[in-house]
Amino acid sequence: MSTTTSRALPAGLPAPGEESMTKPYWDGTRKNRLIVQRCRGCGHWQWGPEWICHRCHAFDLAWEEVAPRGRIYSWERPHHPVHPALQGHPPYVIVLVELPHADNIRVIGNLLGDPLQEVKIGTAVEAVFEPHDEADRPYTLVQWRIAV
Amino acid sequence: MTERTLRGKTAIAGIGETPYYKHGQSPHDEFKLALIAVLEACKDAGVDPRDVDGFASYGGDRSEATRLAAALGIKELRFSNMHWGGGGGGVCAAVANASAAVHSGIADCVIAFRSLAQGQFRRYGRGAVAVAAMGEDAFGAPYGLMSPAQRFAMKITRFMTDHGIRHEALRAIAMASYHHAQTNPRAVMRGRPLDEAKYDASRWIVEPFHRLFDCCMENDCAAAVLVVPAGRAKDLGQRPAYVLGGAQGGHHRSAAPVHNAPLYASSHFTTVARNLYDMAKLGPKDMDVVQAYENFTGGVMMSLVEHGLVKPEEANEFMIPSNLYAPSGRMPLNTSGGNLAECYMHGLELVIEGVRQLRGTACNQVPGAKTVLVIGGPMVTPVSNLILGTEDTL
Numbered sequence: 365m366s367t368t369t370s371r372a373l374p375a376g377l378p379a380p381g382e383e384s385m386t387k388p389y390w391d392g393t394r395k396n397r398l399i400v401q402r403c404r405g406c407g408h409w410q411w412g413p414e415w416i417c418h419r420c421h422a423f424d425l426a427w428e429e430v431a432p433r434g435r436i437y438s439w440e441r442p443h444h445p446v447h448p449a450l451q452g453h454p455p456y457v458i459v460l461v462e463l464p465h466a467d468n469i470r471v472i473g474n475l476l477g478d479p480l481q482e483v484k485i486g487t488a489v490e491a492v493f494e495p496h497d498e499a500d501r502p503y504t505l506v507q508w509r510i511a512v
Numbered sequence: 513m514t515e516r517t518l519r520g521k522t523a524i525a526g527i528g529e530t531p532y533y534k535h536g537q538s539p540h541d542e543f544k545l546a547l548i549a550v551l552e553a554c555k556d557a558g559v560d561p562r563d564v565d566g567f568a569s570y571g572g573d574r575s576e577a578t579r580l581a582a583a584l585g586i587k588e589l590r591f592s593n594m595h596w597g598g599g600g601g602g603v604c605a606a607v608a609n610a611s612a613a614v615h616s617g618i619a620d621c622v623i624a625f626r627s628l629a630q631g632q633f634r635r636y637g638r639g640a641v642a643v644a645a646m647g648e649d650a651f652g653a654p655y656g657l658m659s660p661a662q663r664f665a666m667k668i669t670r671f672m673t674d675h676g677i678r679h680e681a682l683r684a685i686a687m688a689s690y691h692h693a694q695t696n697p698r699a700v701m702r703g704r705p706l707d708e709a710k711y712d713a714s715r716w717i718v719e720p721f722h723r724l725f726d727c728c729m730e731n732d733c734a735a736a737v738l739v740v741p742a743g744r745a746k747d748l749g750q751r752p753a754y755v756l757g758g759a760q761g762g763h764h765r766s767a768a769p770v771h772n773a774p775l776y777a778s779s780h781f782t783t784v785a786r787n788l789y790d791m792a793k794l795g796p797k798d799m800d801v802v803q804a805y806e807n808f809t810g811g812v813m814m815s816l817v818e819h820g821l822v823k824p825e826e827a828n829e830f831m832i833p834s835n836l837y838a839p840s841g842r843m844p845l846n847t848s849g850g851n852l853a854e855c856y857m858h859g860l861e862l863v864i865e866g867v868r869q870l871r872g873t874a875c876n877q878v879p880g881a882k883t884v885l886v887i888g889g890p891m892v893t894p895v896s897n898l899i900l901g902t903e904d905t906l
Binding site: 372373377378379380381382383386411412413414418437438439440441442443444446447448450455458460469470471472473474505 | 638639640641642643644645646647648650651653654655656658659661662665666667669670715716717718719720768769771772777
């Protein structure tokens with residue numbers, strides 16, 4: 365499993381807050397695992413997180429590991445800094461990644477590598493886990509890189 | 513069975529606006545701006561403000577109906593309504609909700625309004641400076657995804673890429689708003705024209721489709737419209753702008769969290785546009801003027817497509833400035849300057865401009881305009897829209 369010690373973005377951006385519904389996801393990323401919701405009632409994957417399965421209305425949602433790879437569904441490259449931590453920072457790439465092997469759920473992260481690289485919808489990507497061990501409440505983000 | 517419709521049942525009888533200020537430049541408190549707009553709308557209609565008996569708003573307006581009712585000494589409050597959802601998605605819904613109240617007899621004389629002093633409060637275009645991001649933001653803010661421009665950009669990227677629509681189509685939308693603002697004395701961007709070179713040279717906010725001029729302004733302002741039963745509107749001072757249809761909402765799971773809507777590359781009008789046309793008994797070809805909320809020009813592009821006004825495969829050809837300019841363009845668009853160049857009045861300036869077009873008093877008048885389509889803030893949920901018409905359309 366890939367991890368990275370360098371950071372996609374500068375320090376000072378908001379950390380993911382601790383909430384009961386999403387705790388299994390963030391506990392999973394600390395172990396370098398991508399864990400999302402899967403319904404015990406109908407077997408479908410679900411993301412973003414919710415208390416109920418939107419298909420069968422079961423409240424019995426499990427959290428299961430999914431292979432941390434997918435393809436770029438869409439992307440953007442912000443230039444204008446909207447947060448003090450981004451002042452003076454060069455542009456960066458955000459990708460929306462679709463996971464075809466998990467009912468096409470989508471997840472968000474930064475695309476690692478040259479921030480000015482050409483980005484193409486449909487490109488295969490794989491996850492890179494980015495730990496923030498120094499935080500008051502340590503957390504790990506899930507970033508993406510072009511699959512080799 | 514009586515037909516369940518708003519078509520022709522209510523009308524906008526009065527319109528009111530404060531001066532439109534640049535962000536942070538209003539000399540007035542946000543609530544005072546709301547009071548001014550309400551009084552102006554009543555004056556325009558020739559109605560005693562004390563006879564207003566309801567208020568409808570959207571976007572989490574801070575000027576509460578009860579405080580307005582107390583401050584204005586209205587005789588009795590019969591309807592107070594806040595439409596869920598952020599941004600200007602609820603602008604047309606506020607008018608339709610007021611209409612529903614009036615038509616059903618819940619109230620008789622309802623103000624739909626919005627007040628927004630972003631200099632006094634927080635701007636939308638800046639990310640929240642918090643230690644921890646909660647809810648859906650927890651999956652965006654740590655990755656630098658936190659402003660409206662950033663939240664919507666990936667919908668636009670996907671839509672434009674899927675259909676091969678070039679950025680020039682969005683440039684035409686920006687140029688139409690700036691073109692119309694140059695003759696509008698209310699417009700914040702009057703005297704600051706936009707040409708192709710200036711647009712192309714403007715800085716990126718977010719690649720690949722948000723240059724500076726693709727993004728709305730942020731302003732300090734308030735506006736209001738007065739909604740009354742159709743029969744009463746005829747007896748008041750102004751030519752009525754009849755509500756021919758109103759719709760709101762979104763398609764299946766359009767609000768699915770963390771960018772998981774099944775139909776993602778959408779302005780969220782696929783079902784809402786259909787419902788609007790059904791109620792109005794009109795179609796896209798019947799619209800004389802189009803007012804389409806520009807939070808971002810890519811959202812306008814998607815909403816025009818989803819309202820059947822432009823085919824995606826024809827967008828590169830059709831979306832040129834001359835087609836969008838009043839008075840003679842094939843589809844006059846945002847004829848007062850809209851959110852880009854008149855004022856970011858959260859879309860209520862578009863409703864008011866629609867009323868002016870039907871009265872024949874717009875500064876970029878489309879000759880003989882009988883119908884106006886108003887499209888509320890695209891890409892949020894719920895979205896809303898409205899068709900207004902003259903008496904001839906009833």
